Structure formats: structure tokens, C-alpha cells
Amino acid sequence: MAEEIKQEAPKKFKVTIDNISIEVxxxxxxxxxxxxxxxxxxxxxxxxxxxxxxxxxKCRTCLVEVSKGSDKDPRPMPxxxxxxxxxxxDGMEVKNITSERALHARQGVVEFLLINHPLDCPxxxxxxxxxxxxxxxxHGEEGSRLDFPKRTFTKHDLGxxxxxxxxxxxxxxxxxxxxxxxxxxxxxxVLDRGYHSEIATYxxxxxxxxxxxxxxxxxxxxxxxxxxxRFKNRVWFTRPExxxxxxxxxxxxxxxxxxxxxxxxxxxxxxxxxEVQTYEDGTVGWICNECRFEKKNTSDWIIExxxxxxxxxxxxxxxxxxxxxxKETIPEVMGRNPKLLLDIHxxxxxxxxxxxLSKINGPATSKTFNKLIENKE
Amino acid sequence: xxxxxxxxKAHVEGIRTYEVYRREGGYRAAEKALKTMxxxxxxxxxxxxxxxxxxxxxxxxxxxxxxxxxxxxxxxHLVCNADESEPGTFKDRYLMEYIPHLLIEGxxxxxxxxxxxxxxxxxxxxxxxxxxxLEQAIQEAKNNGWLGKNILSTGFDCEIYVQRGAxxxxxxxxxxxxxxxxxxxxxxRIKPPFPAVQGLWNRPxxxxxxxxxxxxxxxxxxxxxxxxxxxxxxxxxxxxxxACGNINKPGVYEIDMTISxxxxxxxxxxxxxxxxxxxxxxxxxxGSSVPILPANLLLKTAKGETRYMNYESLNDGGFVSGSMxxxxxxxxxxxDQCIVKHTATLAHFYxxxxxxxxxxxxxxxxxMDKIFQRLESGKGKMSDIDLLWHIQFNIDGNTICPLGDAxxxxxxxxxxxxxxxxxxxxxxxxxxxxxxxxxxxYADPLPIVQ
Numbered sequence: 138m139a140e141e142i143k144q145e146a147p148k149k150f151k152v153t154i155d156n157i158s159i160e161v162x163x164x165x166x167x168x169x170x171x172x173x174x175x176x177x178x179x180x181x182x183x184x185x186x187x188x189x190x191x192x193x194x195k196c197r198t199c200l201v202e203v204s205k206g207s208d209k210d211p212r213p214m215p216x217x218x219x220x221x222x223x224x225x226x227d228g229m230e231v232k233n234i235t236s237e238r239a240l241h242a243r244q245g246v247v248e249f250l251l252i253n254h255p256l257d258c259p260x261x262x263x264x265x266x267x268x269x270x271x272x273x274x275x276h277g278e279e280g281s282r283l284d285f286p287k288r289t290f291t292k293h294d295l296g297x298x299x300x301x302x303x304x305x306x307x308x309x310x311x312x313x314x315x316x317x318x319x320x321x322x323x324x325x326x327v328l329d330r331g332y333h334s335e336i337a338t339y340x341x342x343x344x345x346x347x348x349x350x351x352x353x354x355x356x357x358x359x360x361x362x363x364x365x366x367r368f369k370n371r372v373w374f375t376r377p378e379x380x381x382x383x384x385x386x387x388x389x390x391x392x393x394x395x396x397x398x399x400x401x402x403x404x405x406x407x408x409x410x411x412e413v414q415t416y417e418d419g420t421v422g423w424i425c426n427e428c429r430f431e432k433k434n435t436s437d438w439i440i441e442x443x444x445x446x447x448x449x450x451x452x453x454x455x456x457x458x459x460x461x462x463x464k465e466t467i468p469e470v471m472g473r474n475p476k477l478l479l480d481i482h483x484x485x486x487x488x489x490x491x492x493x494l495s496k497i498n499g500p501a502t503s504k505t506f507n508k509l510i511e512n513k514e
Numbered sequence: 515x516x517x518x519x520x521x522x523k524a525h526v527e528g529i530r531t532y533e534v535y536r537r538e539g540g541y542r543a544a545e546k547a548l549k550t551m552x553x554x555x556x557x558x559x560x561x562x563x564x565x566x567x568x569x570x571x572x573x574x575x576x577x578x579x580x581x582x583x584x585x586x587x588x589x590x591h592l593v594c595n596a597d598e599s600e601p602g603t604f605k606d607r608y609l610m611e612y613i614p615h616l617l618i619e620g621x622x623x624x625x626x627x628x629x630x631x632x633x634x635x636x637x638x639x640x641x642x643x644x645x646x647x648l649e650q651a652i653q654e655a656k657n658n659g660w661l662g663k664n665i666l667s668t669g670f671d672c673e674i675y676v677q678r679g680a681x682x683x684x685x686x687x688x689x690x691x692x693x694x695x696x697x698x699x700x701x702x703r704i705k706p707p708f709p710a711v712q713g714l715w716n717r718p719x720x721x722x723x724x725x726x727x728x729x730x731x732x733x734x735x736x737x738x739x740x741x742x743x744x745x746x747x748x749x750x751x752x753x754x755x756x757a758c759g760n761i762n763k764p765g766v767y768e769i770d771m772t773i774s775x776x777x778x779x780x781x782x783x784x785x786x787x788x789x790x791x792x793x794x795x796x797x798x799x800x801g802s803s804v805p806i807l808p809a810n811l812l813l814k815t816a817k818g819e820t821r822y823m824n825y826e827s828l829n830d831g832g833f834v835s836g837s838m839x840x841x842x843x844x845x846x847x848x849x850d851q852c853i854v855k856h857t858a859t860l861a862h863f864y865x866x867x868x869x870x871x872x873x874x875x876x877x878x879x880x881x882m883d884k885i886f887q888r889l890e891s892g893k894g895k896m897s898d899i900d901l902l903w904h905i906q907f908n909i910d911g912n913t914i915c916p917l918g919d920a921x922x923x924x925x926x927x928x929x930x931x932x933x934x935x936x937x938x939x940x941x942x943x944x945x946x947x948x949x950x951x952x953x954x955x956y957a958d959p960l961p962i963v964q
Contacts, residue, residue, distance in 0.1 A: 194704035216911045222704050245908030249877035285884045332880040334870035
């Protein structure tokens with residue numbers, strides 16, 4: 138038996154997800170195989186976080202249907218499985234967006250996640266880069282069937298850096314794993330059980346560890362946010378720039394979120410799945426509290442350039458780098474001149490097509506444009 | 515009188531002590547297993563017996579044991595699940611309280627078969643007095659050389675430890691039990707890996723119910739083949755049923771799975787009929803989490819065949835017209851009982867016991883509970899019934915552990931079989947509040963009382 142496994146080890150497993158096949162090394166999860174393929178077939182995740190060991194399996198948004206177990210055992214799996222924690226078998230066939238069952242279950246999970254969520258996006262600092270927002274736009278229903286008061290909690294103060302909004306929490310346990318794996322001693326955790334379970338520090342202690350700030354980055358919703366950035370700005374008005382500094386505690390590679398020349402917020406660099414980046418040498422880009430909370434001057438940092446925002450989130454709004462403009466004009470497409478549409482550039486003095494929008498900081502006002510036009514002239 | 519294997523000697527005076535138990539033929543099976551059989555022989559014997567897990571799922575025990583990974587140099591563990599918290603189930607309590615040495619003997623044989631040198635009994639926190647009984651039994655067994663180093667000079671070492679839980683229903687789920695036993699928060703683990711590969715402290719572990727492990731003793735005594743002859747089909751051996759509710763003789767009964775449900779309820783040997791001469795309305799045949807059945811579907815299957823007290827017959831018709839054997843918590847409801855109130859109690863229980871780890875269970879159970887409270891207080895809406903149905907559908911099968919299913923099934927079955935009682939509850943809110951019982955017509959046609 139053991140020898141057989143050894144012989145099979147270097148072999149690659151073929152897995153088919155939504156009729157797209159890919160060969161992956163054994164031990165890969167369905168989710169990671171889907172991420173290798175990319176596109177619409179990637180199941181959404183709320184609790185799984187690649188750099189955190191043992192994370193995943195809790196939120197149930199990544200449920201997929203396994204219609205064929207493997208070549209050896211072609212029986213389908215009776216229940217939907219959590220793709221983030223199920224490893225692929227050779228010849229496995231998985232249905233994600235082609236499975237009505239999986240989509241229905243996901244819709245149900247989104248509803249469960251949202252019924253007690255306060256939906257206070259207009260005043261939430263996470264809005265614009267929130268996984269739950271993306272998820273509910275993608276899979277949620279409009280309206281809520283809940284007609285009871287939502288769950289509330291006693292407030293806990295987590296110290297000068299981290300703001301806790303327990304009502305927004307979806308109990309993904311990511312911050313617990315992050316604190317377990319990044320800090321020597323975890324000072325916060327899940328208290329209570331079931332409906333009343335909450336993230337808190339039992340003895341009302343401030344979270345002080347050097348790396349505890351990373352719980353803000355791993356939080357998929359606005360439950361743990363940066364107190365130094367609180368109510369300062371909206372995410373989509375800020376401009377992300379990659380920067381680094383020599384830090385003796387961490388890798389020092391960060392993203393600065395700027396408005397004008399002011400650094401409003403510092404976070405670790407995220408990849409396209411909104412997870413903290415793992416660099417080529419295998420190190421994960423966690424950053425220390427000093428980099429995150431104390432270094433808020435441009436002079437502290439060596440700026441590398443604008444961050445590429447590849448995610449389909451709201452925060453990519455206003456960052457029109459590499460945007461492709463259609464070659465055809467509207468009359469060409471329609472075959473006639475539109476009656477109700479008018480070219481705003483021809484009637485407005487504010488909008489000047491010769492100025493690239495990415496050159497403008499924040500929302501455009503007539504003042505900004507006038508200044509830019511004056512400068513150009 | 516049916517065959518009795520487990521409770522045969524349970525009422526002998528002083529059976530709780532080692533001397534009486536030994537005099538009555540106790541530890542004969544352990545002696546036989548350890549001296550004349552190899553561990554694999556014991557596993558083979560259990561396989562032959564067709565014994566199925568008595569904790570609820572009914573998975574064949576021998577098969578479960580053969581899945582245990584046996585890597586070199588890594589200790590293996592046997593854990594006895596005595597965290598019996600299912601509403602309506604109290605068979606393990608009875609077994610441990612009256613005849614504790616049976617469990618200890620079963621544990622010694624099973625530990626020997628699985629190669630577990632450190633065996634644990636994880637007992638429900640509320641069973642505080644049973645811990646003392648078990649610890650005394652362990653001490654007696656140890657004093658007489660049945661535990662410790664080099665048992666019966668066979669070179670096999672075994673220690674049994676009793677660990678009390680803190681009163682959480684979820685810790686009866688095997689992986690949550692292991693987490694709790696390790697000293698952590700009792701959250702179920704995500705499977706795979708299964709405990710047979712990575713269980714207690716990442717070592718291969720088998721978790722079995724008290725009754726399952728006790729049943730190993732008669733299997734060794736009378737051999738697996740003989741054990742398999744008792745019962746019917748794949749439901750072999752005897753099963754403890756804890757009967758409660760509106761019956762004349764509630765209690766723990768040992769049945770050999772060949773009697774019909776009707777006989778079990780109405781015969782004087784067992785439950786002795788419905789209390790106060792009332793009629794049977796519904797019954798939960800296997801502990802609170804299995805689907806409830808109305809009287810007509812309980813006594814006869816949808817095809818019109820007689821329903822028997824065994825795994826297959828109770829499951830006949832799937833969840834549409836059948837139920838499950840479960841853990842054997844037989845709850846009988848007479849015509850006066852209100853199904854809505856009954857289901858509301860269960861929904862509240864599952865809301866309270868959900869661990870809160872995965873979203874469908876955490877949010878869904880509490881939502882259902884809120885809706886049931888509204889129905890109960892007379893403010894229900896017609897749309898609530900469909901909403902309940904959708905919520906349970908979204909929970910069922912989408913959670914980490916079976917607690918989500920267990921919360922969803924009773925609600926689903928109650929709506930499926932008793933929908934008009936829910937509707938009556940909503941349309942006649944005041945009357946329902948006042949008299950606090952449901953519609954009696956489910957008890958019709960009258961069951962034949964002999």
C-alpha cells in the first residue's frame with residue numbers, strides 16, 4: 138500500500154471543474170485548482186485564507202457539487218463539499234456554477250450571513266474592499282426575509298489600533314488563526330457559543346502584539362478595522378501605491394493608501410484574491426504594527442509605484458490604468474446619431490477628454506479641472 | 515420475552531461491584547479475547563457480528579475499526595462517547611449506572627483489538643454521579659489485574675481515563691468530542707481527515723458509543739455468528755431503546771429488533787400503551803433529531819407494510835414517509851400534544867446548542883427559533899411556514915457537522931406531516947394559545963389496542 142502511494146506521488150491529478158480540465162499536483166484543494174483555472178468558476182470564499190493554516194470550511198460559501206468522486210470511485214459525493222478543504226482526486230468532476238444545487242445553497246448561505254449583518258456599508262470603513270459586499274452583489278437576493286431585530290453585542294475596546302464592530306462579524310475565525318500563527322500569545326478569541334458567539338478579549342485587554350495589526354487585513358468584513366484610518370476617507374477615493382522601507386521586524390513591503398500626498402492608511406500587499414501576498418521566496422507579506430500604524434508620512438517610505446488593482450471590487454473605480462476604450466463611436470454602433478445621448482465633453486467645460494482621469498486625485502471638481510487646464514495652457 | 519444480552523444481569527443485587535459481576539460471569543469475554551484471540555481476530559469477530567454503531571448513524575462497527583490507520587510507532591486511541599445529550603435518549607446512562615463493569619470489559623476488549631493503550635471515556639458533564647461509579651469500577655478492575663501493565667501476562671497494557679464534559683450537546687459529535695478532550699473549545703473539525711487517520715492529538719482514533727462498546731462483550735461471549743443470528747437482516751443483535759413520553763411504562767428496554775412498532779408501544783411487556791387511555795398521535799422513534807412520524811405512518815409504512823423496530827424498517831420511505839432508528843430515544847406523543855409547541859422546543863434546543871462555527875447552523879437555527887417563538891405567541895404569519903421550510907432546506911446538508919441536519923430534520927418532518935396544524939395555529943391563534951394543544955385528528959384512524 139505504502140509503495141503504491143510513493144509511486145503515485147509525482148503523478149498529477151486531472152480534475153474537471155465546470156467542464157474545464159486542469160492537471161494539478163496531488164493534495165491541491167478544489168478551490169486552488171479552480172483558482173488556477175481562474176475566471177467565473179472560482180468559488181467565493183469568506184473564511185479560507187491561503188497563508189493561514191487550518192483556515193476554511195466554516196463559512197460554507199465555497200460549497201460545490203462533486204458529480205464524480207474520482208476515476209477509481211466514480212460515485213458522486215452525496216453532500217455538497219467545502220471546496221477550500223476538499224482535496225482533488227484523479228479524474229474528479231466538480232460542478233460549481235453549472236450546479237443549480239450549489240448555487241442555491243450558496244444563495245442560502247449568503248442570506249444566513251446577511252440576516253444579522255447590520256448592512257451599515259455607508260458608514261463602514263471596509264466598504265469598497267469588503268468580501269461580503271462582493272459576495273452579496275454576486276449571489277445574494279434583494280431584500281431580506283428577516284423581520285426580527287438584528288443581533289447586537291456589548292462593545293469591547295481592543296486598544297488604540299484596532300476597532301472592533303462585532304455586529305458586522307461573520308465568524309470566519311481568520312483573526313483567531315492569524316493571532317495564533319503570527320503572535321506568540323493570542324489575546325483575543327471566540328467567546329460564548331452559537332448565536333451569541335463573539336470575538337473579544339476575555340479580560341478587556343488591549344491587543345498589543347507587534348503583528349496583531351494583521352488581523353485587520355485578514356478580516357473579510359468591517360468587523361476589525363484600522364482605528365487610525367477610522368472615518369478618514371472612503372476606500373475608493375484613496376489611491377493605492379506600493380512602497381517599502383527597511384524594517385527590522387517585518388518585510389516592510391506595503392501598500393500606501395493616499396489622498397493627495399497624505400498617507401491615510403498602510404496595509405500589507407494583497408493579491409488578486411484579496412489575501413496577503415506570498416512572495417516568491419515563500420515568505421508571507423505580513424507587516425508589523427510600526428509600519429502599519431506609525432509610519433504615516435510619505436518620507437518614511439520609498440514609493441515603488443501605483444498598485445495594480447485587478448480585483449473587480451469597487452476600489453478599482455477611479456483607477457483607470459490600462460483601461461481599454463471602445464474603438465467605435467456610438468453612431469457607428471447604432472447606425473444613427475443617438476437622440477437622447479449627448480457627448481458630455483462637447484457641452485461641459487469641466488470634463489476635458491484630453492486629461493486622463495487617472496491623473497486626477499479623488500473626485501473631480503470643476504476647480505481641479507480648471508487648474509489642470511490652466512496648467513496645461 | 516426477547517433476547518437480553520446487555521441488560522441480562524443489570525438487576526442482579528450488587529452487580530455494580532466487581533465481585534458480583536465476576537461471579538455472574540463477568541470478564542469472561544475479556545479473558546477469552548486476551549488469552550485466546552489476536553487483535554485481528556476480535557475485529558473479525560465484530561465484523562462477523564454485523565454490529566452497527568448505536569450512537570445514531572448506525573455505521574458498521576467492524577468496518578469502522580478496520581479503517582483505523584496503523585502507522586508504526588504512533589500510539590492509537592479508543593474513545594468512548596458517553597456524552598449522551600440527545601433529548602429523549604438515556605440508554606447509556608442506564609447502562610453505565612447499573613452495570614458499569616460491562617462497559618469497562620467492553621473497553622478492555624476493544625482497546626486490545628485496536629491496540630489502544632490509553633483509552634478515554636468522555637462523559638456528559640451532567641452525569642456527575644456516574645463518573646464516580648465508573649471510576650470505582652475502573653479502580654476495581656485495576657486492583658484485579660484487568661487494567662494497567664501486562665494484563666493477564668499477555669503483554670498488553672491498558673489504562674482507562676474518565677473525562678467529564680462541560681454540558682455541551684455538540685461535544686457528542688465525535689470530532690468536537692476530541693477537540694474538547696484535548697482541552698480546546700468543542701468545535702467540530704472539518705472532515706477529512708477522519709479521526710481514524712488523525713484523531714485525538716493527531717493520532718489514529720476510534721470513537722464509539724457506550725452501547726456499541728458494551729455490545730462487544732456478548733459478541734465475544736457468544737461469537738459473532740451467533741450474535742448476527744439475533745435480529746433481522748442488517749439490524750443484528752439487540753438494541754437499547756429509551757422510551758419516554760405519554761406512555762404507561764417509560765424506561766430503557768432491550769429489544770432484538772424483530773418486534774413491530776405497534777407491539778412495542780402497546781404491549782405490556784414494553785411501553786404498555788398510551789397513558790390515560792388516549793390515542794397515539796405521533797412519535798419520534800430515534801431521539802429528538804430524527805424526523806417525527808404521525809401515527810398512521812409510524813405503525814405502517816407508506817406501502818402498507820408493518821413497521822418494525824429496526825434500522826431498515828424505520829428508514830423505509832426515506833425522509834418522505836419514514837424516519838430513523840437514531841440513538842433509540844423513543845418519544846411518544848398522545849393526541850393532546852401540540853406539534854408546533856413540540857417542534858418549537860426542539861428548535862430552541864438546537865439554537866442553544868449550535869457551536870456557532872459555520873454560518874448555516876449558527877444563523878439558521880436561531881432564525882427558526884425566533885419564528886417558532888412568534889408562532890407560539892400567536893403572532894405567526896402564513897408565510898412563516900414556507901420560510902421555515904426554506905431555512906431548514908438551506909441548513910440541511912450544508913454544515914460542517916450533523917448538528918445542522920439534526921436541527922433541520924425535525925422541522926422539515928413536522929411541516930411535512932403536520933402542515934395543517936401549523937396553519938390552524940396561525941388562523942386560530944387565540945384558541946391555540948388558550949388550550950395549548952394541537953389537532954387530534956392525526957390520531958385517526960384509531961390504532962387497534964389489543
